[in-house]
Every structure is written in C-alpha cells, then in structure tokens.
Amino acid sequence: MEARQSIELDILSRNTDTDQYLTFLLAGEEYGIDILRVQEIKGWDNVTQIPNTPKYIKGVINLRGTIVPIVDLRLRFRLDPISYGQTTVVIVLKVEGEKGMRTMGIVVDAVSEVYNISDDGMKSAPDFGHAISTDFVRGLATVDDKMIIVLNIDKLLNTSVLEQIDEGVVASTL
C-alpha cells in the first residue's frame, strides 16, 4: 500500500517539471493551453445566441445536456473575424471561476500540436501593449524555434471580465 503510494508520488513529482500543452492557431500565432483543462475538441456547429451579450460570446451549445457558452477567441482578442471553415474547432475547456469549475468553449482557427514544456522553458511575457493583456498570458515558451503563447484561461474566461458588455471597458482591460 505504502509502496504503491510512493510510486504514485514519484510519478506525480516527475511530472511537475514538464506539463503538456495543447496548442492552437489564431491568426497565424500559436497559443498553448494546459492540456489537463481540455475536455474535448469538436467541430463548429450552430449555436444559440444569447441576447445582449458581447459579440465575442457566440452563444451556447448543448454538450450532452449541458449548456456551454462559446467564446470566439479571435473576437475576444479583437482580431479580424474570419468565416469559419474546415479547420475551425471548438475547444471545450474546464475553467476555474469564483463559483467553482465551469465548462466553456473557445472557437479557434485550428488545433496544432501537443507539446511538453518544462517550467524552466516558460518565460514571463513582455507587455504586448495592444491586443492581449499580459494578465491572460501565463508565459512564453519556445518549442522547435517557434514561440508559443501560453494562456491563462481562468483569467481569460473569467465571467466578471466577460460580463463587461461595454466594449470600452473590455478594451481598457485588454
């Protein structure tokens, strides 16, 4: 019993220095999110719009009986919208909010890879100045000479930020 526990602990501790990240593409940039938060990846399907919400909230979908809100990450980052195509996917995520775990989906251009990134390989993000607040970025990682922006989805998809319907307020937090 104890032996097994120590083995388990061993595995856990070995895993702490590298984490796996799922990356996706958004307007040519590669972004990473903690793979443990990814519940599933599904193709784009029609959503039900929610009245009087910001444009980047596309609406809600039925995910096997659960109502899941979908956020268009392009619009969230104030990038130019594109029409959804073959590679457009919805990544369903577990997000930690004030009231516990919530399920939300993000629409991205395409999924890319799964990388192992060590804690050492993660650099803190410089101030981007415009599109994305550094609050939403956990760090930058370099894998195969590519820069990956690792996102902090808890902050990014925080409801109180999402609730700010007024575009001006959103812009100032970005």
Add this chain to the structure above:
Amino acid sequence: MSIDISQFLATFYEESFEGLDIMESELLNLDSSSVDDETINNIFRAAHSIKGGSGTFGLKEVSNFTHVLETLLDEMRSGKRKISQPAVELMLTSVDVIREMMKSLQSKLPLDQARINMVHAKLEEMLSGEEPKKSPEQQSATSEAIAPIIKTSNIGTSYKIKFTPKSHLFRTGNDPLRILAELSELGDMEVIANLDKLPHLEKLNPENSYLAWEIMLHGVVEESAIKDVFSWVEDDADITIETVSTSSSNAQDNASALTVDVISESVTQPEVKAASGERDNVNRSSVGQENAVSKTDQSAVRRAAPSDSGSIRVGIDKVDALIDMVGELVITQSMLNQIGEKFTLDKLQKLQDGLVELERHTRELQENVMRIRMLPISFAFNRFPRLVHDIGNQLGKKVELKLSGESTELDKTVMERIGDPLVHLVRNSLDHGIELPEKRRKIGKPETGHVHLNAFHQGGNIIIEITDDGAGIDTDKIRCKAIERGIIGENDNLSKEKTLELIFAPGLSTAEQVSDISGRGVGMDVVRRNINELGGTIEIISEIDVGTTFRVRLPLTLAILDGQLVRVGSETFIVPLVSIIESLQVKAEHVKSIAGDAELYRLRNEYIPVIRLHKTFNIESDSTKLVGGLLVVVEGEGRYGGIFVDELLGQQQVVIKSLESNFKKVEGISGATILGDGTVALIVDTPGLIKLSKLNQHSYSELSELSSALA
C-alpha cells in the same frame, strides 16, 4: 485504539432533530384528558435517545437539560404525574430550547444561556413544585428534580457491582475502560480487577476480554443511573448490582436537606419525606426504557428529514427501482447490439420493437430519477400542528388542524420554497379566518374552528389547499379599501373573483387592525410572488361566514416546465405557459404609441406595454410591423405585457437547464432547454422581460393612469 466519534456527530444531530420533531408532534397529539401510553412513550424514547447521544458526544449542556425533561416525562409515563396543559406547553418550549441548543452547538455559536437557564429552572420548578403524588408514603420525584445539580438523592448509598464481560465484548465495539470511566463520574469508586482468567501471554488472544471487575461505588447515585452505564453491554457481560449500605433514614434526611437548599420553601414536608425511595419506580420503568431506544432508532430511520446540507435521504425502494430500471436498459441495449451486429432487413421489425422498448425504459428511468428528488409533502406540513397550536393559543381561538394528502410527493426544491408562503396562508386563516369562540357560538358555529390542509395531484401539478371555516373575506371591504388606495376606480365593476384577487395587490390590507401575526393583504403580494416564482398560481374561494379556501397550484418539479414555443427570426424562445394569458392577432385600432417608440396595446379595458422581442433581445426578426402580427399576452408579478413574436410554434414540456452554471445570469432569460433536435432554446423570464421592456421606467400605477388618460 480510540475511535474518532466526531464522524458520527453529523448523524447524531440529524437523528436528534428528527427526535425533536417526533417529540413536538407527539406532544401536540397529547390530549390531557385521555392519555395514550404510546404517545408518551414515543416522547420519552426520543428524549432518552437525545440525552444518551448528547452524553456520548460530550454535549453536557444538552444532556443535562434533557435529563430534567426526561425525568418529568418519566413521571408522566409511570402515571405519577398528571399530564396538564401547562406541562405540555413547558415541554414544547423545552423542545424548542433543545433544538436551539443543538443548532448553536452544531454551528459552533454561543448558547443562549439565559433562556436555557430560565426554561431549565421552570422545568425543575414543575418537577418539585407540583404534587406528583398524593399519599405521603409514596416516593416523590423531588430528588429527580434537582438531578442535574446533585445527581440524585441517595446520599451515602454504596453499591457493589460485579462486572464480568464475556470474552467477545471487544468485538461488539464496547470498551470496559470507557464504562469504568463513566461509572467513576457517578461517585467515588474502588475497583478491584479480577485477573484469574488472564492466560499466559503466548495464549492470549488480543481480541478477547479476560478481565472482570468488582467495583464499590459510593455516592449520590440511583441504581438506574448505574444500569444506564451498562445498558450497552448488558447482553455481553454478567452484571450484578447490589446495594451494600442503606441507611435510609439518613438518606432521607440528607435528601430533604438538599431539596430544601435548592428549591427553598416551595417544598412541603410530606413531599420531602417522599423523596428518597423513589428508586423502585424508576427502576421498573427503566427496564422498558432500553427496549424503547432501539425502537426510536428505527422510526428515526423511517423518517427522512430535509437537511440543510443539501443532501437528500432516499428511500431504498426508489433506489432499488432505479437499479432494476438500469438493468432492463442494459438488457435492451445488448439486444439492440445483437440486432445491429448482423443486420438484415428481415430483422427490421425486431429493431423497431427494440427501439420502442428502449424508449419506454428511458422514459421510465427518467421518471424514476425525478422521483429521487421528490419528498412527501408531510415535510412541509409537519410544522403546522405546532404553528396552529401556538397561534391559536396566542389569539385565544380554538382551532383544529386537519392534514390530508401528506404523502403526496413534491420536488425538494419546491418544498423548501413553498414552506414560507404556506405558513403565511395558514397564519392568515387563523388570524382573519377563524373567529373567536364567542363569535362562532353566536352565529351558530361550533366553537372550535377547523383549518384543513390538503395536498393532491392534478395533472402535472400539485394542488395545496388551505381551507378554513371562518368568517370569509368581505369583498365589499376589499372594494372600499382598493378604491381608497386608488388601486381601482370608483366606477369599476369587478367580478367577485377579481375583487378577491385584489388582496394580492401590494399594500392592501382588509384587517381593521394589523396584528403581529399577519394582515390579510399585508404580505399577500409577497406570497403570490413567491408562488409565481415557483411557476405556480394561487386562487381564492371565499364565502362570507362559511370560510375561505386558498388554492395553490404548483408544478411538480422545477426542472420541468410547460412552455409555449415561439419563433422570432431564426431563434426559438420558450414562454412559460403559466404566465401566458392569451395570444392574439394585433388589430391596428388597438395600438397606441406614446413617447415615440413605446407602444401600448389596448386589451379590452386595459393598456399593456408591447414588448418587441427582436428589439429587447437585439435579434433579427421576420417582421417588424406590429399590425397583423402576433402578441403573446403575459403576466408576471402582477404586471402585464404583450410579447410580439413572429410565429407561435407548439407547446411542450421542457427540461430546464441552468445558464448560470457555466455562464451568467442574462436579463430577461430564466434558463435554457434543449429541443428535440438537440439545439438550445432560451426560456423567457416573464417578469424580468416586462421589467426590461421599454416601459420599465413607468410604474404600474403610472401606466394605469396613462391608460385611463388614453381611454
């Protein structure tokens, strides 16, 4: 190894609260003129369990307090004390005090020591003050009265106790050390351990018990108290208790001295004399006591209580039914699998049969899962006997409460939220419905008024009726008040039903004097709002001098709603059917515009604001022309509105899903549901939508003014 008993504490609290509920309801059943042994036994058992449990868990305050109550009950049980109305009242208060104590201890809040002491003192006063026995030779219970302070009266008594556990004692979960420790609390103790049976170390089985004890106990102890200590092990040990020295005259003197000390002059001589030898009676009754405890446990299990923790106790039959159902489902699934593996067209019929079966099982499973959340309405009804009893006394009215349909099941959430409105309605019936005894006699009614709470199913709803045979509601009075308050015009001719309905208008009270209990009308708007929030309705039937009935109609569950599907552009919305009054085609001559884009629609004599869903929700719609379009007239929290939609689709029951759990509250939307094709449709929150509409800045009365100006 010591067991951490705190893990059982939650269960103890839960069971104790159930015990208190039993005590309360049984006390209310107690008719002082004809005492039912079983009733008083039930009360005693519950009190005894609470005392025992609180002792075990170290809740001294509770066990001390309950001990006095138990003593009082014991005297009643053994017929030594008459059951009087004041005693019942005091015991009811005691139940309240114990409940408060438990709640405080449970949430680790400070105890209301003043109140506890006061009731404690009253209990003791009752124990000692009243004559429990007429004949002087008989022993009084005075000794027991002061028990929490000085345990009992037998000063100088010594007991020789032989305690020989059987070898399997440990395996029953008992620990002699604990028993000895408990004994030592009763008095001075000398213990001699008998090691005769102890084998050599290599032969010793650590799970067996080999020791025996001989104990000399000196002190102010009742033999029954000693028996209590051993009550858990009496079958697993040989126990003999002998009284060694009984200097009875001495004991009597001591006891009387003490009694006088504590209770002062109120004790008279014959009673004091009676004080010491009470033991016999107590002993005899304590035999029945132990059998009784296990019975209480059983009944406690049967009665599931609504707990605050959000958990639910489900009858095992419901769980069994679910397991059966899932079993069936698995069989059907494997059958379908088989058909699917090598499918040929001639198996089509079989496939169809299988699918029909699958559908049936799924539906049954759904129904059964829903049933898990259902509790009998007795959980909401249980508090009423006490409430009626207390308020009746307070108002000096004679009221008899009748409950029926208590086993009707209702969703737990609905139950929790309907409690307060029901209390209000019952109070109302008592305060304004039932007349005072003299008045009832004068008009030829029996002095005792009747309030009847009835619950039953009707269609997909549950109906709760609160009927009284009281004075009824005077519609003329309501009319006058309503005119006075400007709720209706002087010339308005309202039907009787409409007039009665006015008591739900905010701020309208028909009571000449607003009492501290309720005012019919005061708060009735709140009652209706609460019921509406649950998706229910309330109506009144009243006849002067005959009585009043409030009929509350509630959906069986909050998870399912009857909805009208409407289409605006490409979106489908669901309007709760309960809030819909009618749907109509807009006629040009009934449309009035005010202040530019706000629109009013004349519906018979009233003007209602038009709510354009496409505007309020900012979505595309087929048509924006009001004339010729469809208006769904809805009511929410007493306000009306006409929702302008493109098309009316079907009506169906929808399963309500929360938007908030993953997203946030959206104004005008109460939730979402999943339609047959798997898409999500939003459910309209009628009161919210009316508030959201363009006319929200106008209050209802302003709107009425506006309407009358336009009319």
